[in-house]
Amino acid sequence: MMILSANTQWVLLSTMMLGMAAGVVGCFAYWKRQSLMSDALSHAALPGVVAGFAVLGTKSLPFMLGGAALSALLGALFIQWIRTSSRVKEDAAMGIVLSVFFGLGIMLLTLANRLPGGQQSGLDSFIFGQSASMVRQDVYTMLGVTLLVLIVTLVAWKEWKLFLFDPQFGGGLGLSGRVMNLLYMVLLVLVIVIGIQAAGVILMAALLIMPGVSARYWTHSYGGMIGLAALFGGASGAVGTLVSASGNGWPTGPFIVLTASVLFVISLTLGTSKGLLVMLLQHRAQRAALTKQHTHPAHETVERGG
Amino acid sequence: MSYTGWILLTASLVGLSCGFIGVLLILRRMAMMADAISHTVLLGIVVAYLVTRELSGVHMLIGAVTAGLLTSLFVQWLHARGVQQEASIGVVFTSLFAIGVVLIATKVGNAHLDIQHTLMGEITYIPWELTELPWIGAVPEAVVLLSGVLVVVVGVILAFYKEWKITSFDPALAASLGIPVVLMHYVFMSLVSITTVAAFDAVGAIMVVAMLITPAAAAYLWTDRLLVMMGLSGVFGVIAAFMGYYIAVWLDTSISGSMAFSTGIIFMISFLFSPRHGLASRLVRPADQI
Numbered sequence: 001m002m003i004l005s006a007n008t009q010w011v012l013l014s015t016m017m018l019g020m021a022a023g024v025v026g027c028f029a030y031w032k033r034q035s036l037m038s039d040a041l042s043h044a045a046l047p048g049v050v051a052g053f054a055v056l057g058t059k060s061l062p063f064m065l066g067g068a069a070l071s072a073l074l075g076a077l078f079i080q081w082i083r084t085s086s087r088v089k090e091d092a093a094m095g096i097v098l099s100v101f102f103g104l105g106i107m108l109l110t111l112a113n114r115l116p117g118g119q120q121s122g123l124d125s126f127i128f129g130q131s132a133s134m135v136r137q138d139v140y141t142m143l144g145v146t147l148l149v150l151i152v153t154l155v156a157w158k159e160w161k162l163f164l165f166d167p168q169f170g171g172g173l174g175l176s177g178r179v180m181n182l183l184y185m186v187l188l189v190l191v192i193v194i195g196i197q198a199a200g201v202i203l204m205a206a207l208l209i210m211p212g213v214s215a216r217y218w219t220h221s222y223g224g225m226i227g228l229a230a231l232f233g234g235a236s237g238a239v240g241t242l243v244s245a246s247g248n249g250w251p252t253g254p255f256i257v258l259t260a261s262v263l264f265v266i267s268l269t270l271g272t273s274k275g276l277l278v279m280l281l282q283h284r285a286q287r288a289a290l291t292k293q294h295t296h297p298a299h300e301t302v303e304r305g306g
Numbered sequence: 307m308s309y310t311g312w313i314l315l316t317a318s319l320v321g322l323s324c325g326f327i328g329v330l331l332i333l334r335r336m337a338m339m340a341d342a343i344s345h346t347v348l349l350g351i352v353v354a355y356l357v358t359r360e361l362s363g364v365h366m367l368i369g370a371v372t373a374g375l376l377t378s379l380f381v382q383w384l385h386a387r388g389v390q391q392e393a394s395i396g397v398v399f400t401s402l403f404a405i406g407v408v409l410i411a412t413k414v415g416n417a418h419l420d421i422q423h424t425l426m427g428e429i430t431y432i433p434w435e436l437t438e439l440p441w442i443g444a445v446p447e448a449v450v451l452l453s454g455v456l457v458v459v460v461g462v463i464l465a466f467y468k469e470w471k472i473t474s475f476d477p478a479l480a481a482s483l484g485i486p487v488v489l490m491h492y493v494f495m496s497l498v499s500i501t502t503v504a505a506f507d508a509v510g511a512i513m514v515v516a517m518l519i520t521p522a523a524a525a526y527l528w529t530d531r532l533l534v535m536m537g538l539s540g541v542f543g544v545i546a547a548f549m550g551y552y553i554a555v556w557l558d559t560s561i562s563g564s565m566a567f568s569t570g571i572i573f574m575i576s577f578l579f580s581p582r583h584g585l586a587s588r589l590v591r592p593a594d595q596i
Contacts, residue, residue, distance in 0.1 A: 030390065033392060035390065035396045036396055082577065085585060085588075086584075087583055088332075088523045088526060088527070089335055091336070091338045092332050092335075092519055093523075095337040095338060095519035096573055098512075098515065099513065099519065099520065099566050100520060100567060100569060103512070103516055103562070103563045103564070103566025103569075103570070104566075104567045106426055106512075106562065108559075109560070110559040111557065111558075128407060203407075205396060206396065206397075206400030206401070206404065209393055209396035209400070213389055216389070247412060250411050250412065251407065253404070254404040254408045255404075257400050257401065257403075258404050258408060261401035261404065264397060264401070274388060
C-alpha cells in the first residue's frame with residue numbers, strides 16, 4: 001500500500017471532483033446531442049492557454065485558464081456561425097474549428113517554448129494532461145470551479161430537466177431557453193478549461209462523454225443518470241490520477257480515460273438496463289418461452305403445418 | 307531536389323489525397339468520423355510496432371487500416387445498441403487513442419515513436435530518410451508512400467466514380483439499384499485510414515483532420531459540381547501546404563501547425579467571399595435571388 005503525500009491527496013481530490021463535474025455536465029451534453037462539441041471546444045482551448053501564458057510571460061493559471069475559456073467560446077461561436085450562415089454542416093464545422101484552432105495552438109506553443117521560461121512552464125503538459133504539474137494554488141482553483149459547477153447543477157435541478165427535455169413547455173412556464181443555453185455553454189467551457197491541466201486538451205472530451213454513456217446502461221431516470229455519471233466520472237478521475245502517479249512522467253489524461261473506458265465496458269456488459277448480458281438472458285428466456293408455447297400443444301402446430 | 311522542395315512536395319501530396327477524400331467525407335457528413343480515425347490510427351501503428359519491432363511502411367499501413375476499420379465497426383455496433391452516433395464516436399476513439407498513448411508512454415517510448423511526433427508530425431526530418439528507386443534515384447520514403455496512396459485514392463475514386471456519387475448523395479437509391487452500400491462504406495473507411503496513416507508522418511494526427519475537412523468544406527462553398535469540388539479541394543490543400551510552409555519559415559514555428567492554420571485561412575476567405583455561398587455575396591445579392 002502506498003503512502004500518499006499531502007500534495008498527492010489534494011491533487012487526487014481535485015481530479016475526483018473534476019470527474020464528477022465532468023460526468024454531470026457530460027450528461028447535459030449527451031442529452032443535447034452535443035458530445036462531440038465538447039471535443040471540438042477542448043481542442044479549441046489550446047491557443048488560449050498558450051496566449052494566456054505569453055501575455056504574462058510566466059505560468060499563471062488564472063490567466064491561462066481565462067485565455068482557454070475565451071478561445072473555447074470563440075470556437076463555439078465560429079461553429080455556430082459557420083453552421084447557421086453557410087451550407088457547411090455542423091460536423092464539418094466542428095472538425096474545422098477543432099483542427100484549425102489546434103494547429104494555431106501548436107504554432108503558438110512552438111513559439112512560446114522559445115520564450116525565456118517557456119520550456120519550464122509545462123505548457124506541453126496541457127496536451128495530454130499532467131496532474132503532477134499542478135501546484136497547491138491550481139488545486140484550489142480547480143476545487144473552487146468544480147464546486148461552483150456542481151452547485152449550479154444542483155440549485156437549478158428542475159430547470160435543467162425542463163430545459164433539456166421539454167424546452168417549449170419550459171418557455172411556456174417562463175424559463176428562458178436562451179439564458180439556460182448560455183448557462184449550459186458556460187458550464188461546459190468551465191469544466192473543459194479546468195480539466196485540461198489534468199486530463200489534457202485531446203482527451204478531456206472523453207471524461208465528459210464516457211461517464212454519461214456508461215450510466216445509461218444502469219438507469220434511465222434523470223437523477224439516477226446524473227448521480228451515476230458523477231460517480232463514474234469521480235472514480236475515473238481519482239483512479240486515473242493514482243495510476244499515472246505511479247509511473248515516471250506518465251501523462252494523466254490517458255489513464256483517466258482508460259479507467260473511464262473500463263467502467264464503460266463493465267457497464268456495457270453487466271448493466272442492468274440494456275446491458276449485453278441482460279439482453280442475452282432476456283433473449284434466451286423469450287426464446288425458451290416461445291419454443292415451449294409452440295411445442296407443447298402439439299396438435300396446434302400440426303394443424304397449422306397441414 | 308532541394309530540401310525545401312521535398313518538404314513542399316510531401317505536404318502537397320498530403321494536401322491532394324486529403325483534399326480528394328475530404329470531399330466525400332463532407333458530402334457523407336462523416337467529418338467527425340475522420341477525426342476519430344485519425345486518432346485511432348495511432349493505436350494501429352503502436353500495435354504494429356510492438357508486434358514487428360520495426361516502423362516500416364507496410365506494417366504501419368496494415369495496422370492503421372485495421373484500426374480504422376475497427377473504429378468504424380465499433381461505432382456502428384454501439385450505435386446499433388442505442389448509443390447516439392456522436393457519443394459512440396466519442397467513446398470509441400478516445401478509448402483507443404488513450405490505449406495508444408499509454409502504450410507509447412509505458413512500453414514503447416523511444417526515439418522513433420514518441421507522442422509528440424505522432425501528434426504533430428515531423429516533416430522537417432522527411433527529406434533525410436531517403437530510399438533508392440530505380441531510374442529516379444534517392445527519394446524520401448514518405449514521398450514514395452504518399453505518391454502510392456495518392457494513386458490508390460485517385461484510382462479507387464475514379465474507378466467507382468458513379469457509385470461514390472450515388473452512395474454519397476442518395477444512399478437509399480443506391481441500395482435500391484443494387485450498389486453494395488455497406489461495402490462501399492468500409493472501402494471508404496479504408497481509404498480514409500490509409501490516407502491518414504500516410505499523412506501521419508508528415509503532418510501528424512490532428513493536422514490530418516485539418517487537411518481532410520477544411521479544404522473540402524471550403525470547396526463546398528464554391529461549387530455544386532462534384533468533380534469541380536474535388537479539383538478545388540485538392541488545389542486548396544496544395545495552397546495550404548505552401549502557405550503553411552512559408553508562414554512557418556517566416557515565424558520560425560511548427561510547420562504542420564501553420565499548415566492546419568492556413569487551411570483555416572482558406573476556409574475563412576471562402577466563407578466570406580465565395581460568389582456562390584459566401585456571406586458577402588449574400589449581402590450584395592438582391593433579396594429575391596437568395
